[in-house]
Ligand code: ADP
């Protein structure tokens with residue numbers, strides 16, 4: 367029998383490279399999927415509904431909160447972001463690993479609820495490089511960049527609440543470290559109880 371998939375919570379300040387690392391990781395790891403979140407923020411050029419996010423109104427988002435439709439949700443830079451619960455549970459039950467690329471408040475909600483998750487923080491090599499990356503991406507206005515840099519200050523202070531830190535100095539090395547974490551987690555005794563019962567019988 368297949369073990370339940372691993373719930374991987376990935377956080378890090380906007381612009382640190384979470385999206386870039388995930389994209390490369392997913393290409394090489396077909397046993398893992400990325401959860402698609404709902405958000406009230408507007409789509410960036412090229413972003414697609416149902417692929418990058420479920421873009422939704424505040425009203426609809428709040429209805430889904432009332433129906434307990436989210437595994438976690440948070441307000442970040444004046445928009446709601448949340449993880450639809452059903453898709454995540456279905457994939458984990460199928461034995462697929464699921465990555466939640468979410469900010470710190472949401473990650474801490476998952477930690478408080480004691481889900482069997484692994485918490486990974488992607489850190490920039492420095493704040494200066496973080497600013498260069500977020501500016502270089504060219505997807506936010508200067509005002510939004512300032513808000514995100516401010517949010518980054520708070521987020522970096524929470525790194526110790528995570529199990530692992532990956533410094534994204536180089537994408538290829540960062541992806542390798544991420545793969546090593548997934549691999550090690552899959553060998554935890556607590557994730558292999560079915561086999562342990564079998565072998566002891
Ligand atoms: P996030 O998803 O964390 O907001 P992105 O993946 O969009 O961040 O990356 C932000 C910008 O930084 C992008 O332009 C990306 O190409 C660039 N970037 C990501 N990782 C690195 C790296 N290791 N070295 C240099 N640039 C990077």
Ligand code: 5GP
Nearest residue numbers: 380403439440442447448449467468469472
């Ligand atoms: P962005 O607007 O840059 O796509 O995302 C802003 C922040 O929201 C990022 O830190 C991203 O990881 C986070 N985020 C995306 N989806 C979710 C979610 O479902 N829940 C929470 N809590 N944060 C999310």
